[in-house]
Amino acid sequence: MDSRDKIDRREFIRAAAVLAAGGGAWMAARPDAEGMVWQIDPAKCIQCGRCATNCVLNPSAVKCVHTYEICGYCDLCSGYLQPGAKARDTGAENELCPVGALKRKFIEEPFYEYTVDEERCFGCAKCVKGCGQFGNGSLHLQIKRDLCVNCNECSIARNCPSDAIRRVPARRGYLFKQWVSGEESEG
């Protein structure tokens, strides 16, 4: 056996160890079928803004989601426009979202559709609050299952002022708002 062999073997073992450790971490982070994951209960969230700043990830694993059945497709969308906006258009000075993640598209007079650009959204809940306080509350926050690393103790849950984040079964990892009851429902 020459020294090259030894190095290869050493590297192989090291790589295997790294893989094992990484895999272990990934397995720990990845919710298995029977596991539990963290999720936001939209009925309890008071849109304090901490979901944007308290997640261990940057940007946060929390994003705004939209239940279209509840949305009024309003022209004067209080989730999209600044409270005192002078014009109802896509001008940046009128937009409520600090990063322009909420998009507005004309459908037909007087209806507009609003979609969330998930890459930009960092879960600040500003639009959620506007929508809930003046509109139908169709915008809400959810922890995205594909982004969240499922910390043992969710760093947002620890600081959430309304205990809105709880464990839910991984198989049904969302608590989307639904139209039927006007309440959230596990999705």
Added chain:
Amino acid sequence: MDAIPKHLIPAWLWAVLAVAAMVLALALALTERRREPGPALLYDVSPYEAVDPAKVLFREAKRISLNLDAPTALCVRGDGTILVAGQDAVLVLDSSGGEKGRIAVEGAPDCLAEGPDGRLYLGMRTRIAVHDPHGTHLQSWQDLGPRAWITSIVADEQHVFAADAGNKVICRFDISGNLLNRIGERDPERDIPGLVVPSPYIDVLLDPGGGLWVVNPGRLGFEHYRADGSLASSWYRPGIELDGFSGCCNPIHAVFRSDASLVTVEKGINRVKVYSPDTTLLGVVATPEMIGTLAEAAASFQEEALVRDVAVDSEDRVLVLHGPRRELLIFEERAPKN
């Protein structure tokens, strides 16, 4: 060369340092604090909730606590009696708020009205229930379909008008319950823009001259219709400032006073205001501070509008039905300052 001393740091110092490190780690773990969201991330409309006291033209004259679950609707009868609908009952109150009786109903009417002949019309989600002046159930009119949601009723000598928020239309019935026509549906040929109803609120009201007015909540204003469904006039006032209607769908309730001034109720920014017949804002009846601010509503997880209905009595006082507090607030106009 001198040998390096074996124990440069004595063992007791190591122990102290180790304990200190553990205490520090524990303190950091237990008191973990992350960045608080800055002002740019906060949604704050409280500046719009503040009202200049000089603009408040009314004062709260009386507050009546209601012995009724989930109050939903209100009307003042011709004889001054006040009716308040809620879960399984309609409370009958005298003009000073004393309970005179109650009418048993199944469920909670979303709205109610009295006709000129004293008959009562109750909106039971998809149909109208008719009761005689004493409260006895006479009949229920045709079901308006699974999407219907009757949120407001008014009646004159010949007609009953029902606002159906689910189907976004006003139904005009004769007093026998026959559906005569539908008012407010989008019709570009007649220049009718169509009712926009993002949430289940449309109010229908009669002005002192008998004219039919409809709140178009999604357009943030009012439309005046003739009985045949043609549009006589309209005015819209979108805006969060005091003289506008805020949010996506407001006002949620309205009623005319005897001088044709118009009392409006908004949700979100919970304010009751009064407009002159030429649509100029006259002033405020009740401020968000009196009814409940957005912050208070959010803290108590109130998703429904705080004010469930509004009415005017024979003295032109404004009666505001506060749902979560289960109270009737009566506002009377302050004496005009000279």
